[in-house]
Amino acid sequence: MISNIRLAVLESTSSIVKYAQRTLHFFDLRFGSAFMSHFRRAYVPGGSFFFTVVTERRAPILCTDISRVFLRTAIRECRQRWPFRIDAMVLLDDHLHAILTLPEGDTRYSARWGWIKKNNPEC
Numbered sequence: 502m503i504s505n506i507r508l509a510v511l512e513s514t515s516s517i518v519k520y521a522q523r524t525l526h527f528f529d530l531r532f533g534s535a536f537m538s539h540f541r542r543a544y545v546p547g548g549s550f551f552f553t554v555v556t557e558r559r560a561p562i563l564c565t566d567i568s569r570v571f572l573r574t575a576i577r578e579c580r581q582r583w584p585f586r587i588d589a590m591v592l593l594d595d596h597l598h599a600i601l602t603l604p605e606g607d608t609r610y611s612a613r614w615g616w617i618k619k620n621n622p623e624c
Contacts, residue, residue: 544608549588552599552614561594572597575621583613 543550562568569592576587585607588600603610 542611546608547603547605548608549600549602550610552601552610553596554599554614554618555596559595563592563597564594571621572617575617578620579613579616582616583607583609585610585613 556562563572572592579585584604586602588602589598590600591598601610601613
C-alpha cells in the first residue's frame with residue numbers, strides 16, 4: 502500500500518515537472534542564472550499596476566536612512582521625467598511593494614523601474 506502511494510506521488514510529481522518544462526521557459530543554470538520564467542506583462546495604457554522589487558540577494562538594505570534618501574530622490578527624478586502616481590508603497594528591509602498608476606495612454610512602467618534602479622545604488 503505504501504509503495505503504491507509513493508509511486509502515485511512520484512508519477513504526480515513527474516507529470517508536474519513535465520508540464521512545467523513544456524509550458525515554462527527556463528534560463529540555463531550552466532551560465533549561473535537561476536530558474537526564471539518568461540513573464541507575461543500587461544500593457545494597459547493609463548493602468549494601475551502592482552510591483553514587488555527585491556534587492557540583490559535579498560540584502561536588508563532598504564530601510565537605512567541613506568537608502569531611503571537615495572530611493573526617494575530616484576523616484577522624484579523619475580516622476581519629473583515620466584509622470585506617474587504612487588497609490589501605495591510599502592518599504593521593507595529587502596524589498597518594496599508599490600501600486601503605481603500611469604498617465605492616460607502610457608504603458609512604459611518598465612522604463613520607469615529601470616531608471617529608478619539604475620539611478621539608485623541601493624537597488
